[in-house]
Amino acid sequence: MNRTLRTLLVAAAGVGVAVTGGALADGLVSAEPIVQQQQVDEIALALSNPGAHPRLGLPDFVMRPGDPTMAATAKTVADVLWDDLNFEREYYLIPRTTTAGIPVTPVAAIPYQQWADAGADVVLHGNAYPSGGNLVVELRLVSVRGAAPGAQYFGKKYQCGLQTARGPRDCAHQIADDFHWEVRRVQGVARTRIAFTSDRDAVRVGGRPNQSAAASKEIYIADYDGANQMRFTANRSINISPAWAPGGSLLAYTSYSTGFPDVYVANLAQPGRGLQRPAAGTEAIHNQLAAWSPDGSMLAFMSNRTGDQDIWVVNRDGTGLRNLTTFRGADEGSPTWSPDGTQLAFTSDRAGIPQLYTINLTGTGTRRITSERIDRPTWSSLNFIAFTIGSPGSEIGIWDFANPGVKVLTAGAGTSESPSVSPNGRHIAFFTTRWGRQEIAVMDRTGQNVRRLTTTGNNTYPNWQPIPGR
Amino acid sequence: MPKLDPIPSASGRGGGRRRTRSVRVSSSLAEINVVPLVDVMLVLLVIFMVAAPMMQQGYPVQLPESRQSRPIEAPVMVTIPLSFRQDQRVLIGSESVPFQFLAERARQAVDARSEKNVIIATDGGITMAEAIRVWDELRAAGITQVSVQTQPARGR
Structure with a gap:
């Protein structure tokens, strides 16, 4: 038994x-x-x-x-x-x-x-x-x-x-x-996958004049080792920044398929069907860069609905919409949830350049973490934040709450951006120009053992799937 | 047995000598016996002369702390004994390794090291061709620096 x-x-x-x-x-x-x-x-x-x-x-x-x-x-x-x-x-x-x-x-x-x-x-x-x-x-x-x-x-x-x-x-x-x-007693990540954006099958985006010159980008999914790369979206528009929900069966991403950016939630089992738009974007309200709460019940995203870009949270069914960062006259972006779901980290340019801040889910306790130029933070379940640091010539850095201080993991060759941490916290996926075009790569948390996953097109915004079924 | 002879003064002034002599003659028993003192002092002098070179130390510095630094590593030694010709085995450190696994074992030996270098100790009877075979395997293992150990020539 x-x-x-x-x-x-x-x-x-x-x-x-x-x-x-x-x-x-x-x-x-x-x-x-x-x-x-x-x-x-x-x-x-x-x-x-x-x-x-x-x-x-x-x-x-x-x-x-x-x-x-x-x-x-x-x-x-x-x-x-x-x-x-x-x-x-x-x-x-x-x-x-x-x-x-x-x-x-x-x-x-x-x-x-x-x-x-x-x-x-x-x-x-x-x-x-x-x-x-x-x-x-x-x-x-x-x-x-x-x-x-x-x-x-x-x-x-x-x-x-x-x-x-x-x-x-x-x-x-x-x-x-x-x-x-x-x-x-190590939680392996061999059965996880990585979602990313690629222009490898690019077509010219028709329709709206402000995007007519852009080539389309679609979401792709590959095994963690780069095998079995497959296309997930097919709307000939621009689809960026995928984000796996906990459990690994839902994928949120930002799509311009209706002409303006909005957050879509798709089911992995039936791609292209039953799409949800919990952030309810319109011609005037643009929503981007979604991030799932650790329990999967809420989404945080970046929205312009009060004039400047702020961090908003919403329940998965579209209820409970509220603004977390009511600070006026500055843009907030790239939200990411703390492992316990009580805080979010985000970037804000309220001090001149985009820097890393944390805030409680209640909207209180805003705290600046570093004074460096930070983009695309991602808060690992092991309680460190990985981010893009510096621009231009950006690199991948981490901030470990157990040992505070910025540690830069990549150096030299090309730029490296947009990290995503594996569910066990031991590896980081990112995209880099060190091989010419933008390619997805994976490295250890120490910055060693860089491994290239993609070879065709420009590939950006990797996101590492949580352990499936958890 | 107090000595009555005057100690020659460095200055050699006559007046000084005369005064000294008159004091000693009058109270010879109160004079300190310096001979044991000199003995002891000479022994101490010899001790410190011998010990002084041993006390040479570097300048005291408070070394900076670093979380990134690694300890200095002893280099990996690869020994090619004369028996290599018979059994095709070399030594990495003190462990005997067959030639077919040499590249892999060398890679393991330098795996965690920042400097991928080894020192080869070759028996003088090993030919250049044999040493180059070993050398090639080490280069195949990603070892960038290979040094050859020698000993200083005796005589001339």
Whole structure:
């Protein structure tokens, strides 16, 4: 009973996947622990390099020969799993090409000495076989060093649904997140996606004269690693600054599709249908840059309805509209919610240049955080604010409330703008001109390990999806 | 045994000498015996002469604090022993590594370091061709600076 419940819970975490429990599902179908006699309860590794990350080798999965299609699928799962584990940097991942020469054997016959020679502390051994159209992967984390090579720290059996082309990748992402949680107690982000604006399919925007010269921009959605990039809006207008709702199934964005900017809320499951406009813009009232409250019940946005640009909040159904920043004669913009939902951060030029302020949701307690030129702040669930700092020549900076002070993460090459923090607070997506055009990139919170996600068109305003289903 | 001889004065003035002699003759028992004092002082002098060079210190400075700085790291040593020719293994630090994993292990060794440099210690019997094979692997691992360890020539 307990195991069944757990299986259901893990399966329900899938990305927009209808889990039927049978062979017709996609992505991760089920996951159950493998219990072994020599299983080690305590995760204490014999490390070759104390203090550093354990080094992990990930060989090809063991498969019965004779099924090249399934073998290719298993290889995809292993490759994507390697990439996902490498992304969180909980382990030093030994490149799979380096260890390709080490024989792939059943778990009992792992050549420990060869893995130790390659520098591995542990090996994530996989055993894969087809089962009713699904691919079953048995994963075991095995020590290859120290007094007891062969000790098993982790063992779990996953069933991957392979209904669509996304299946193997989605399954590997979910395995990676489950593995990170089970072994390292780290909330992985491998199954999240990133929404962004791109002009890669640009057409000239018709209609209103003040925008007739502009090329269209649409919202796109990609996996966190840049795979499976797909177009989300298709209205041949300008659609910018997407914002995921908590739970990851609704997307708010600013669109000029009616000629003036307004905030739209779209459902990921049915793009283009059932659009809501909670901010109720008109020809005269322009609303932009929406941000969801942490519980998903409210939206904050920037609006000109009292003359200058102010921060307004509204309930998702369009009720409870009110102005938070009634300060006259200055423009406020780019709202973002604190993790507990009681405060917002925004930019205001009331002191001359746009600077970072916070305010209580009640409209009281306005406080200036920094005196630098700040744009596009985003308040992470780990209680730091990432933002664009400086202009021109802008960079990504963060303000950590636990350790106050501005820390600039990027430097030099091109400009870097508009950060969005991953749900676990360990990575930052942003757009940069360091490769010529505007491209989406992802880096660690430390500013290291920059990884490029897009290659075509100009891509801007990335927004990182919260953990789906939460 | 008080000494009655006058201590030669540096100035050598006659008047001074005469006065000194008359005082000593009259009260020789009240004079301080300086010989043990000189002994002790000489010993102390020798001690401080020996100790003084050891007390050489840098100027006292209050070093600035930095959250960004990293400790100075000892360089990674790669040793190519003569047995490399037989077993194709080199040493990274003190660990024996087969040649096929050399690039990966070197990458692991410098992974967290800001300066990607290693020092090669090669046996004199290793040929240039063999050393270059190792060198190539290190360059493939992204190591930008490779130094060769030598010892000073004896004799001339």
